[in-house]
Amino acid sequence: MNRRSAGAVTASLALAGAALAAAPAAAASAAQAAPAAPRGHGEVDFTGIVALSNCSGSLVRGPRSHDSDKALVLTNGHCLESGMPKPGQVIVDRPSTRTFTLLDRTGRSTLGTLRATKVEYSTMTDTDVTVYRLDETYAAIRKRYGAPALRLSTSRPHDGTEIRIVSGYWKAVYGCKTDATVYRLREAGWTWKDSIRYAPQCQTIHGTSGSPVIDARSHRVVAINNTGNDDGERCTLNNPCEVDRKGNVTVRHGIHYGQQTYLLARCLGKGNDVVLSRSCALPRP
Numbered sequence: 001m002n003r004r005s006a007g008a009v010t011a012s013l014a015l016a017g018a019a020l021a022a023a024p025a026a027a028a029s030a031a032q033a034a035p036a037a038p039r040g041h042g043e044v045d046f047t048g049i050v051a052l053s054n055c056s057g058s059l060v061r062g063p064r065s066h067d068s069d070k071a072l073v074l075t076n077g078h079c080l081e082s083g084m085p086k087p088g089q090v091i092v093d094r095p096s097t098r099t100f101t102l103l104d105r106t107g108r109s110t111l112g113t114l115r116a117t118k119v120e121y122s123t124m125t126d127t128d129v130t131v132y133r134l135d136e137t138y139a140a141i142r143k144r145y146g147a148p149a150l151r152l153s154t155s156r157p158h159d160g161t162e163i164r165i166v167s168g169y170w171k172a173v174y175g176c177k178t179d180a181t182v183y184r185l186r187e188a189g190w191t192w193k194d195s196i197r198y199a200p201q202c203q204t205i206h207g208t209s210g211s212p213v214i215d216a217r218s219h220r221v222v223a224i225n226n227t228g229n230d231d232g233e234r235c236t237l238n239n240p241c242e243v244d245r246k247g248n249v250t251v252r253h254g255i256h257y258g259q260q261t262y263l264l265a266r267c268l269g270k271g272n273d274v275v276l277s278r279s280c281a282l283p284r285p
Contacts, residue, residue: 001078001128001187001227001238002209002256044164044173044214046107048150050100050114051168055079056211057100058166059114059141060221061149062268067139069272071149073100073114073132074261075210076226077124084124087189090285091122092274096132102147107171111145121274125283126193127259128226130210131274150212152265153220156181157196162216165198165225165258169207175216176201185257186249187227187240196223196258197242204228204256213258221261228256 048059050073057075065072078084081098085091096116104111115135122130134141138149157163157178165174176199185195196213198204204211204225213223232253233239240257242250267282269275276284 001076002204002206002225044166044216044219045105046103046166046168046171046173047105048147049103049107049166049168049212051103051171052079052098052100052210053081054169054207055209056167056169056207056225058168058210058212058221059102059147059149060152060212061138062152062265062272063154064268064270065138065149065272067142068137070117071114071134071136071138071141072120072272073116073134074212074221074224074264075130075132076224077122077128077130078226079210080119080122080130085122086124087191088125089123090125090283091119092276092285094119094122098132100132101168102141102145103168103171104147107168107173111147114141120272121264121282123283124190126191127263127282128190128192129224129259129261129264131264133272150214151220152261152268153215153218153222154262154265156194156260156262157215157222161222163198163202163222164214164216165202165204165208165211166214167204167208167211167225169211170205172208174202174204174208182242182257183245184243185227185240186235186243188235188237191243192226192259194260196260197252198256198258200255202256203254223258223260225256225258229253
């Protein structure tokens with residue numbers, strides 16, 4: 001996982017501090033800040049992007065979200081401040097006071113601090129996602145900071161889609177194409193469905209967990225960045241493996257992955273609630 005959490009929390013946090021101080025060459029060369037451009041035109045920028053203490057994230061809205069709704073921040077399940085959800089665990093409506101640093105469109109300046117009131121939804125089963133509900137509405141955030149939310153796509157991305165992975169933690173943008181959809185992705189005790197494999201050019205690093213994966217053409221969020229195979233190991237922590245429909249396992253050293261978000265978009269109902277009804281395919285508690 002491209003994160004800071006669980007059994008690796010202490011070591012990863014230490015690594016994060018050292019890495020931030022040194023600004024690794026890998027981050028500088030593989031991730032270049034996108035030039036500023038008006039939303040809806042040209043390159044993807046840092047509009048709607050947030051930084052967490054240990055991960056990246058984004059201000060997002062669904063197809064039924066209204067400006068008067070309390071805003072949502074999207075990141076990974078394994079970025080949850082209380083620790084990674086266990087396999088099979090689903091967390092809903094848990095109080096939270098977590099804060100997020102909202103970046104300007106260039107990624108070079110901070111617009112302000114956003115604050116959560118609760119964890120709306122979090123799991124690492126089938127997918128790897130946490131959704132925080134904020135104490136301000138989309139309208140209030142836009143009025144105060146001039147920052148609109150990113151829109152979640154309700155459809156799957158096609159293989160070969162040009163994407164941008166925007167990290168608020170590193171203030172960097174990774175660009176490549178989606179390579180393929182993986183039937184099952186397994187890492188330690190967790191299994192994720194229909195994961196997106198990136199082309200090798202997207203060499204995301206620790207701290208990019210939770211970054212939105214944005215369709216470069218539509219500028220809609222199609223996935224959330226979550227992991228990569230660091231060491232070539234088979235199905236271990238930080239070394240996910242691919243499992244096909246017949247149970248065959250494939251290890252791709254140095255390849256990175258994201259989790260599709262169209263299911264979340266379809267489950268966001270009135271008032272921006274994650275509605276776990278029969279029509280919602282997200283795991284339930």
